[in-house]
Amino acid sequence: MPANVSRILRAMRLADDLALVRDGQRMADRLFEVHARELIKKLKEAMSSVLDVPVAALEIGRWSCPTSPTGYCWYNLEKDHDRDDCLYCHEPAERK
Numbered sequence: 617m618p619a620n621v622s623r624i625l626r627a628m629r630l631a632d633d634l635a636l637v638r639d640g641q642r643m644a645d646r647l648f649e650v651h652a653r654e655l656i657k658k659l660k661e662a663m664s665s666v667l668d669v670p671v672a673a674l675e676i677g678r679w680s681c682p683t684s685p686t687g688y689c690w691y692n693l694e695k696d697h698d699r700d701d702c703l704y705c706h707e708p709a710e711r712k
């Protein structure tokens with residue numbers, strides 16, 4: 617087999633391997649997304665009963681919160697549409 621053909625075959629095998637790895641990464645990303653969504657749903661349900669706020673109105677903030685039991689800010693979008701008042705630390709979601 618000419619050297620060029622074997623190099624091409626090797627490149628094709630490597631390309632196949634790369635495609636498999638990328639497919640695996642995409643699958644892992646999807647599983648991660650689904651699992652994260654389920655955890656957020658369960659966390660919101662748990663916090664809904666702690667805070668007595670409907671699940672649909674609860675939002676988890678991105679900031680760490682010193683007084684929240686979860687370590688993150690929580691907002692009641694039913695009463696605080698602009699996320700100006702964390703239910704624990706009373707800080708807004710928008711900070712500079």
Ligand SMILES: [Zn+2]
Pocket residue numbers: 680681682683684688689690702703704705706707
């Ligand atoms: Zn907070």
